[in-house]
Amino acid sequence: MFHETQAAGPPVFSVVVPCYNEELGIDEFHRRISLVMDGLGRSWEVVYVNDGSADGTLIRLEALRSADPAVGLVNLSRNFGKEIALTAGLDHARGEAIIVIDADLQDPPEVIPELVTVWESGYDMVYAQRRAREGETWLKKFTANQFYRTMQRVGGVRLPQNTGDFRLLSRRALDALLLLREHHRFMKGLFAWVGFPSQAVLYDRAPRHAGSSSWNYWRLWNLAVEGITGFTLMPLKIATYLGLGVALFSLFFGGQLVLRTLLFGNRVPGYPSLMAVVLFLGGVQLMTLGVIGEYLGRVFNETKKRPLYLVERAIPSQVSLLPQAQPSRVA
Incomplete structure (x- = not known):
């Protein structure tokens, strides 16, 4: 009924x-x-x-x-x-x-x-x-x-x-x-x-x-990523600003190395500091590529028209x- x-x-x-x-x-x-x-x-x-x-x-x-x-x-x-x-x-x-x-x-x-x-x-x-x-x-x-x-x-x-x-x-x-x-x-x-x-x-x-x-929590995290990447380009902007910040930091760091060499001679820097810089720059690059990959993956899925x-x-x-x-x- x-x-x-x-x-x-x-x-x-x-x-x-x-x-x-x-x-x-x-x-x-x-x-x-x-x-x-x-x-x-x-x-x-x-x-x-x-x-x-x-x-x-x-x-x-x-x-x-x-x-x-x-x-x-x-x-x-x-x-x-x-x-x-x-x-x-x-x-x-x-x-x-x-x-x-x-x-x-x-x-x-x-x-x-x-x-x-x-x-x-x-x-x-x-x-x-x-x-x-x-x-x-x-x-x-x-x-x-x-x-x-x-x-x-x-x-x-x-x-x-x-x-x-x-x-x-x-x-x-x-x-x-x-x-x-x-x-x-x-x-x-x-x-x-x-x-x-x-x-x-x-x-x-x-x-x-x-x-x-x-x-x-893993599924909730993925849902949060969907929400952020679906409605804002802020992660890409953050990656851009972070890259710009690292570039400026590298410029100042390189400048002080040149200045120190001119004033005090060429002293070989330590291995730990060199590795720290390499790992930092590598981490920034991988993170930036990951952000780009998140958006690129979404474009890829949309173009398949399933x-x-x-x-x-x-x-x-x-x-x-x-x-x-x-x-x-x-x-």
Whole structure:
């Protein structure tokens, strides 16, 4: 049966949920999201994206799809990463307003009515801003805070502090976002880049409901690199300035050597100081090449024109069947 609030026609709300190894908590998430969305009194669907999970997540999603017509399922052909999985879900969302949320229940679904209220007042982007981050170590909080500070100072877009993917987008904001098809995706930056009137809603982040996060510090570091290199050329500028600084230092160092030779004669310098200079210059050169390589690698990946993802199968929700069936998009 359809939910009591559902009606014929396209849904008003689409909830997009990327999933990776969420077998233990997906049932509780669906129970809570259903209660919240039913309470809004308008038609809705939820689009679950299985990002190549290695546990029983797909089985649980298939069971939810069979039991609840509000559930749509997009199963990717393999694991493409959260940013790509989120893009796949947004591609398949059909609502007038689209809500992005993770399945781990750290972002409480009960905040969604507040997002909807702000959206109804005329905002195209309503992002949930963390007031407290329960269940996270001080190191993760500190590094996250430093990353947001860095992006605020050097990024080409204004990234809201303590804001993740949990947000509501209007249809026109989503249509603008879907025009951006780069492979190295930092969704928080892309959300900010499209602009449109935006407003924050403060909330307290909860601990993870079940299972363990797949986001270790190495993956978070790589995501930070994606964000920085995707929205600013500052690393290249730093490499340029560092090279200029080393060149000036070398000029002054060489000058004082010439002066000392003229005044005190040619004394053979020590081996340790020579090795220190060689290793310093070599380190600067390798670091500069690494920065250039990061940007060059991104250009290389973009020029290959591969699709962002491949869909093994996509089953739309039955809440809002359109007059013509929409084919699964491979983007």
